[in-house]
Amino acid sequence: MTSKRPGAQAGLRRHNMSLVMRALAAGEKVTRAAVAAEVGLTRATVSTLVDELLAAGLIEERGAQRPGTVGRPGTALALSETGPAGIGAEISVDHLAACVVDLRGAVRCRAESPAANRGRPAPQVLAELAELTELVAKEARAADLRPVGTTVAVPGLVGRDRGTVLRAPNLGWEDVNVAEALGRETVVENEANLGALAELWLGGHESGHGKLADFVHVSAEIGIGAALVVEGRLFRGARGFAGELGHVPVRPDGPLCSCGAHGCLETYAGEEALLRAAGVTAGPALRTAAEAGDEAALRALEEAGAALGIALSGAVNLLDPQAVVVGGPLADLAPWLLPGVRKELAARVTDRQWRPEDLVTSRLGRDGVLRGAAYTAVRAVLDDPTQWIAR
């Protein structure tokens, strides 16, 4: 039987090589034998692939491993600290940032500058961002790293071309071509999506069955951002709008939201609502007030937590995720916010097993989005190492 499947063999090689790279990304100092056992290929196949990856400088040997075990000790393998790297950049209303991560996901260079980006001309913002990314790229090249792609995180809606910001209300942007301004190998992605991907790739959370692969990730800066990861992939929805937790109705007759509807989660737990209720003007002040036991701040956080819990209960009832992860700036407020979230989830997710520990706080902190952006290009190398070898 004939079939139009040219390159099936090349596809297989790519697939197997990616399996090996990802096994090394997940494990620490693993041997050829361990990789073979994990990915289900023969040792001979793995050895061939490993030799190619060593020659390409994508992985390196780290000396004998497990000397205590029976038989010839295997040589430990690890992803390289040099070679392909990813650049991440972030545009938020009050700052710009850029960083470089290596194949292992470690942040190797980082630069940041405060900037009042709301309403500023986009070309100006992008020129400054280009300077920052060039700065970290230069530093990376000096450390023998080769940046292979840049991902820019934006608080807005990104076009299907992954190069244009269609709409970023908090920046005042419409139809801004970021890829053109920053160069061909640049892609743009919504910050909430990158926060969720960072959690998937680098978060280090486990579920009962291995790595956490089905979760709702919630973060917030001005708005409430959420993103869904399903079976280890970002869930974008039919038109790319999935994850709008901020506009899930909490109280149908509640306050008017900027979107035109009433009682959306954002009117209770968005930054503006939260700061107003707490009587402070900025996020750090809210945290300080909460730490000092300020009553208005504590009440505001408790109520925002309850609203978040109500909206998340709906999401959990619909999606049945393994976990809900709270990340980004919200994670800083976890001690005061999460009790309310937890209480509502316990009261409203009644039809299935839901344990308090299924609500977790991200360990990535405020840098989650930026690291997720940077790791995007690295992930592309792990998914298809052959492309890198062919260069």
Place this chain on the structure above:
Amino acid sequence: MTSKRPGAQAGLRRHNMSLVMRALAAGEKVTRAAVAAEVGLTRATVSTLVDELLAAGLIEERGAQRPGTVGRPGTALALSETGPAGIGAEISVDHLAACVVDLRGAVRCRAESPAANRGRPAPQVLAELAELTELVAKEARAADLRPVGTTVAVPGLVGRDRGTVLRAPNLGWEDVNVAEALGRETVVENEANLGALAELWLGGHESGHGKLADFVHVSAEIGIGAALVVEGRLFRGARGFAGELGHVPVRPDGPLCSCGAHGCLETYAGEEALLRAAGVTAGPALRTAAEAGDEAALRALEEAGAALGIALSGAVNLLDPQAVVVGGPLADLAPWLLPGVRKELAARVTDRQWRPEDLVTSRLGRDGVLRGAAYTAVRAVLDDPTQWIAR
């Protein structure tokens, strides 16, 4: 390079054969050339596959097609009206039903009996159901059909083995092994899931980009059932509990729900709440009252519609489906229920394109679940025709 992938060639044959079968399932009287063009295989490959499928009796020729076009007219192909068939069975609180569908999805035999199943011993219910399925199977065999599998729809939670009902509160069932009672080739599935799959497979709805493949399907009998279809597959969630729209909070301080939470959708739009608000005792009476313009009935339906719309707005904001499909018994009430749903969706899905026509009513009527159950076995034949050929 070697690899542990025995049977890659067999897999390819299975895949290609399935492509051909599914092209025939989707189209009407298509030729070999049309199939080749549609599925992206060469004409020679398609001809070989078609010959095998003809020999196995899975498809049949229907005479020359498109005589008006240039060149030799192709012979029209169609799925057989005989051969493999699927049995569907349904257990609800007030009736049992069974049917047989052929490869084309047409219902060929159907049997039904009213039965007060709530609280009845499960073995008694299953014995009656076995009689019904045997009745339709016998009729099917007389029509030259060969039933290859039975799927039983239940209003409850099904175990991972797909043979056991873990919990069906409205029947009073816990841990009932249905597969054992009905025979080896029987699987059990939640009715809401089957309603959604029926819509996917047989609903005939189109989206802007071909067949509708991403949607939320809502149905209701006693509770509110919903199921999510994503990229043409049932979305089950991490633990199989996805789609619990009935327990999405609509008003956090609303009436106490049977689940223990307050203000769940079911407390507004579940059958019990709806009948109580309308002042009637059964579904058909509600429809009659609404048709007669009874004020209490109309108000009850309007309010239930609004509650459904609020919960669905949350679902749409989270999931970004192409459409929301209302099916099952709810579809009978569409004229009175949907205006409220539509209004809330318009008011609350504000951040993306949402058109009134993205809310649709199923054309499958009350038989959607039963047809989905029956078509499950047929779908398995379409997905792997080689298994059938090997028999």
